[in-house]
């Protein structure tokens with residue numbers, strides 16, 4: 364069998380994709396406060412040189428992720444959007460339920476429960492801008508929901524429990540994030556990760572994340588990297604940390620991301636020299 368250009372031979376099996384990197388965005392590849400990713404440029408360039416797809420995996424919408432992919436030179440790579448509810452760039456349009464169906468379920472709830480939840484779709488653009496601190500175009504992309512609905516619970520705690528119970532009975536699950544309560548028909552980053560692996564068939568996987576909604580992904584990868592985030596409590600010890608399969612960065616955000624990825628590429632023998640450099 365002829366090897367395709369750029370193919371590598373590993374332990375008797377042939378694959379053209381040596382590695383896929385799955386990465387969370389906020390607090391991981393993007394700085395927690397400034398959303399800057401510049402410090403990760405050297406590692407992103409090293410991954411591009413070896414043909415390793417970087418799969419952005421985030422609570423962000425497809426519209427937000429597609430924009431970032433273009434900025435980062437990752438256009439055309441698969442990505443995981445809305446916390447694992449959907450895939451970006453998949454020909455099959457894989458995903459869990461759809462946003463219109465989710466809104467219909469919401470509107471079938473008793474009015475006193477429904478009215479106390481204010482979702483992004485219920486809000487004018489200016490309200491989403493105020494709540495998120497995003498400029499107009501970015502807020503519009505955050506409002507472009509395909510699967511899930513983030514929002515605020517404006518009622519009391521007992522109403523919130525009744526709201527969540529009523530949603531659960533309709534097959535809708537809720538996940539509380541740092542600021543928003545996000546409703547969906549389920550799905551985790553790790554569910555979509557399996558589909559991405561089936562698509563690329565890489566020799567190895569690395570996952571990087573900073574928060575509880577990344578745990579399934581970190582534990583499912585060949586190597587997991589917990590990126591330090593001093594803005595919230597550290598993740599508890601994860602399964603695989605004792606054996607070194609999951610590691611922690613000392614530096615936060617994109618600087619920690621860059622250092623960890625370059626070190627792993629070295630360890631795996633996957634570093635290619637930059638042409639015309641040094």
Ligand SMILES: [Mg+2]
Pocket residue numbers: 387388389390391572573574
């Ligand atoms: Mg994060």
